[in-house]
Amino acid sequence: GNSVTQMEGPVTLSEEAFLTINCTYTATGYPSLFWYVQYPGEGLQLLLKATKADDKGSNKGFEATYRKETTSFHLEKGSVQVSDSAVYFCALSKNTGNQFYFGTGTSLTVIP
Amino acid sequence: AAGVIQSPRHLIKEKRETATLKCYPIPRHDTVYWYQQGPGQDPQFLISFYEKMQSDKGSIPDRFSAQQFSDYHSELNMSSLELGDSALYFCASSPRGTETDTQYFGPGTRLTVL
Numbered sequence A: 001g002n003s004v005t006q007m008e009g010p011v012t013l014s015e016e017a018f019l020t021i022n023c024t025y026t027a028t029g030y031p032s033l034f035w036y037v038q039y040p041g042e043g044l045q046l047l048l049k050a051t052k053a054d055d056k057g058s059n060k061g062f063e064a065t066y067r068k069e070t071t072s073f074h075l076e077k078g079s080v081q082v083s084d085s086a087v088y089f090c091a092l093s094k095n096t097g098n099q100f101y102f103g104t105g106t107s108l109t110v111i112p
Numbered sequence B: 001a002a003g004v005i006q007s008p009r010h011l012i013k014e015k016r017e018t019a020t021l022k023c024y025p026i027p028r029h030d031t032v033y034w035y036q037q038g039p040g041q042d043p044q045f046l047i048s049f050y051e052k053m054q055s056d057k058g059s060i061p062d063r064f065s066a067q068q069f070s071d072y073h074s075e076l077n078m079s080s081l082e083l084g085d086s087a088l089y090f091c092a093s094s095p096r097g098t099e100t101d102t103q104y105f106g107p108g109t110r111l112t113v114l
Helices: none
Strands: A003-006 A011-014 A019-021 A023-026 A032-038 A044-050 A056-059 A062-065 A075-077 A086-093 A100-102 A106-111 B005-007 B010-013 B019-024 B029-037 B044-050 B053-057 B064-068 B074-078 B087-095 B109-113
Touching: A003 A086, A003 A100, A011 A019, A019 A106, A023 A032, A023 A086, A032 A062, A044 A062, B005 B087, B010 B019, B019 B087, B019 B109, B029 B074, B044 B064, B044 B074, B074 B087
Parallel strands: A011 A106, B010 B109
Antiparallel strands: A003 A023, A019 A075, A032 A044, A032 A086, A044 A056, A056 A062, A062 A075, A086 A100, A086 A106, B005 B019, B019 B074, B029 B044, B029 B087, B044 B053, B064 B074, B087 B109
16 A cells, blocks of 8 residues: 655754655555645645656755655755754655645754 | 635534534645644545545545535535544645646644534
């Protein structure tokens, strides 16, 4: 079946530290992969996505590369800020009009 | 840019009552999804609609029903509410064309069942 396994949190980093949140997936065929971010009390916001192998999604300094050989889509940022504190969800989508499969979410806290 | 609108944002109900949640997708989005997120949990897919027809079904209880209307808005009807139904309910929509695999989420409706 389809599933996403995400690095467990919580993660606490100092400002300007390097961030990696691991995400691996299981799916048949060629899913699209996504990272969503959820700030406290808010909905899910699309952070970035990649639709095929070797694609790199990027937004707001965050990057993730679709690696089919390792079935991974790890999220990285070179220098985190306090405002990046949120919960990050990795997700996959198999087909249009069908459900997303989410990872369990990783809570990130960035301290000054 | 217009976003997905959900109403109400907060709802408090008693056990065994009914609730109706509404979702207004982004203009020109024809697919709507409903998710349930319990405290500290990842969102769980409930149901989706494409062009007013149910397109996929997840872990939606039989006590819940949903539909999509001619203007593409959707309503999630929840009956015989239980304490365990307390959660954040998200609606998402996706567009026609090249981005049909991307879902845009609304702010959610927080349902509390007492």
